Amino acid sequence: MKKMKRVLLLIVIALMASALVACSTPATADDNSANDEVAKRLGDGVNRIGFAMAEITGQAVQTEAQAFEDKAKELGFDDVIILSAENSVETQVTQIKDLITSECDVICVYSADADGVVPAVQACNEAGIPVIAVDRGINGGEIYCTIASNNISDGRDVANYFGLMTEGEAEDSVKVLHIIGNLSSTAQKERADGFRIGCENWGQLEIVDEVATDADADRIYNAVVDAFKVNPDIKAIFVPYDQLLSPVVSALKEIGMFYPAGDPNHVMLGAVDGATEQLEWLSEGINDISISLDFLGFGQTAASVAADYVNGISSNDVVLTKSIVCTAGNVEYLAKAGMLWGLSE
Amino acid sequence: MDVKEKHFLRRLSLKEFALKYGIYIGFLAIFIAFSFISSNFLTVKNFLNILDQYAYYVICAMGMFFVVLVGGVDLSNGSMIALASVLGATLMVATKSVPIGCLVIVAIAVFGGILNGLSVVKIGIPSFIATLAFQNIWRGSAYTYTTAKAVSGLPSSLTSFSFSEIMGIRSSTFIMIIVFCILLYILQFTGFGKKLYAVGGNPKAAKVMGINVKKASIIAYSICGLCTGISTILLVSNMGSANPSVAENIALECIAAVIIAGASANGGEGKLLGAVVGALMFAMIKNGLNLMGLSYFYQLIVSGVIIYIATAVDRLRIRAGL
Structure with missing residues (x-):
């Protein structure tokens, strides 16, 4: 009972302390709530x-x-x-x-x-x-x-590139591996949806496997190794973010499936973001397409x-920023034109 | 304070006092520090904001305390929150009935708690492994069921609950206080509470004393499940949707909150109030660092250092026999 009293005493003290704080607090957000339209302009007080x-x-x-x-x-x-x-x-x-x-x-x-x-x-x-x-x-x-x-459009653009590069191939003959990143990311979900929509438009593209990796490098590496065990003739891989391409390339090298662009055995790699390393890789023939976001x-x-x-x-309700499709053919020009955040000086 | 305790306190040196009441001193020190650092910290609005925002987390920590008390851990509660929330939310969207959805959430969470308890007690799987397995099962089920998409379109009565107030205090805070009082009563004023301490302290001795150790342990896991269920309802109400990716780190944070507050990882020790203070300390740190606008990377370092210091103080306290 004495212990209970002490606990109750602590609670009462805590409540009293909070009440004390309430009384001693000079101003709360409620007092100067921004319900009035624009209370101040930049430079008036602390912004x-x-x-x-x-x-x-x-x-x-x-x-x-x-x-x-x-x-x-x-x-x-x-x-x-x-x-x-x-x-x-x-x-x-x-x-x-x-x-x-x-x-x-x-x-x-x-x-x-x-x-x-x-x-x-x-x-x-x-x-x-x-x-x-x-x-x-x-x-x-x-x-x-x-x-x-437009994340859906960004994912679709990668699929369209794969489709264009393999145009004329037989139905379902181009096997595609779809690496899924962070499941809780709406951008990832939209890019994945866009990529699937894009693949559906090209009869020869067949997504043979979709692997959830939680954007974890180890899991991506293992996913690629495992996927090639089941489907050794995978011809293209899509990842939702550029930064996830590194473990993909490492895995391809490990299993002896890495061939630079131009080689008939080359596995096409596509991603979104336009990060520095992956844009540089385009010129080296490591990957094939990167969608550079702004x-x-x-x-x-x-x-x-x-x-x-x-x-x-x-302001407008919606402001759309531009996405730029980068390939080996245009990346140098775009970089010189200062259009790529990943290759800006 | 009885005579014995007065005598004891007089004999405590400053160092001993600091070690014995380290968690409370730490809580106070962090509170004072943030009050000076951030002008927005020491406000009633922020104080109520912390209680409202982290009520679900504190309740989870209280549930975890019961499991830790009997010498176990529950790593599955975050995943259970994800699964129960998406299943309950789907039902609410379909039936437009909040009570049915809430009952299902609680039932699923309690079921999960019982499963944990049975796995540990009846089959003999270490709690770390059993709950780790269920962590994956529940999370995977939540992702599979929703195809990784959030369940939205919940009845407005549930979402408006998170905004409801009684005397300026959010309802979630009152629920947290009610849960605390009930659990405190169970621990302090019922024979079952004393049995839990006995089971955690020395299961063999408890068995010799005639305590049904297995039953007590399963009930402890069930209480943890119940708390997880209540947390789930608060979280769904707070977010206005159910997301299969929620609460990924909550299990480890709850365990840390309980342990830094003086509970023994081996069971049989600790106080419920300590678990609450430990959880609120975590909440306060997160809130204070957010208000400071500290980068995420620094936040990780600061919170890690605080956990380390708090736990080190606790270990020193145990070694000093306080």
């Missing part, structure tokens, strides 16, 4: 912007985050908070709510899951903070602006739209 990112590991998203931070600071935001949920949707929901607590003027979200973050977006709406969806769409709540590429554009546009909002300038 804070938050970016809740699904992940921040990988060259592409780091480029996006850096571009966002640089642009936001250049445009006059004093505090730039960038958080990474490492593809955990519940973590991202929590982080967005923490950004609300931080009294951000605008919150940008690169969502871990298009449906899962909706309640957090609704919480932002409730707090009067505009939400900008970056890179990936969000399936609910009030989104101020969506800045994205990661600099994602970050910079998000910061610009946010700054415009704070300054009272409206």
Whole structure:
């Protein structure tokens, strides 16, 4: 009984402490909630912007985050908070709510899951903070602006390239291995859907295996080795992100199936993102196609739209960024033209 | 405080005091540190935000405490959350009935807990292995059932629950407090609670004393399942959808929260309040680091260092016999 009393005492103390904190707290977010349209402009007081990112590991998203931070600071935001949920949707929901607590003027979200973050977006709406969806769409709540590429189209473009390169081959004769990355990523899902749609349009392409690898290098390596044991005549491999190509190439070398482009035994490799190493590989004939997304554009546009909002300038509901199909034939030209984030100076 | 305890406290040196109450001191120290570092930390809104956001996690940790108390671990609770949430959510979408969906979620989670208990007690599989196997089975089933897609379109009454408040405090926080009180009552004021400590402390001696060790252990795993079920409902309500990839790291975090709060990994030791404080400490660290805008990479380092220090203090406490 005495122990129980002590526990109860602790609870009471905790409640009293919280009440004390309540009384002593000078201002909460409720007090200056941004329900009034635009309370201040850039330069008036402290301007804070938050970016809740699904992940921040990988060259592409780091480029996006850096571009966002640089642009936001250049445009006059004093505090730039960038958080990474490492593809955990519940973590991202929590982080967005923490950004609300931080009294951000605008919150940008690169969502871990298009449906899962909706309640957090609704919480932002409730707090009067505009939400900008970056890179990936969000399936609910009030989104101020969506800045994205067309992931379905990106996946389909890779399939179309495989189809074009093997045009004239017999029905179902070109066996394709589809490596699936992170199952919780909507971009991965959309690229996979786009790739399947693209393959259906080319009679000769047959996806013989789809392997979930959780974007883990070891699993990808083993998946490729195992897939070739069952289907030694695989002619093309698609992975959703460029960075996942390295273990694929290692596995092909290990099993003696690596031949450079131009060799009749060459296994075509395609991916999306346009990372530096994979763009350089194009010229060396290691891989065949990389869809370069505009990661600099994602970050910079998000910061610009946010700054415009704070300054009272409206924006389009949707801003589409460009994706560029890169192959050995055009990568050098595109790099010289400064059109590839992965090969920018 | 009785005379014996007063006498004991007088004899405690500063070092001993720090070791004995390390988790609470650590909690307080982190709380104070974040209050100075981030201007948005020490606000009622943030305090309530932490309780609301991490209520599901604290409840999970309380469930884990029961399993750890009997000398086991449950690595499957995160995967069970994923499976129960997608199955329950599908049912809710189909029937538009939140109570039926919630009942199914709890039933599935309790079933999972019983399976864990039976595997450990009846078959004799080490809890680490048994629950690791179920972790894969449940997660794989969740992905297979949904083809890795989230289940959305849940009844609005469930999603609006996460926004509901009583006296300015979110409902999830009240549920957490209610669960805590019930479990505390079971542990402190029932014979069963004392049996659990006995079973975890020395199963052979407990058996000699006439305690049905197997039954007690299975019930402990079932309680963990029940807590997992309640957590699942809160999480689904909070996210407004059910996602097969959720709660991937929750099992290890719950175990860490329970252990750093003084529970023995060998069972038979620890307090439920400690588990709650341990879980809230984790929550507070995550929240504070988010408010600071610290990069994810630094967050990993900081949280790792804190876990290490907290656990080291606890081990030193045990070695010092406190």
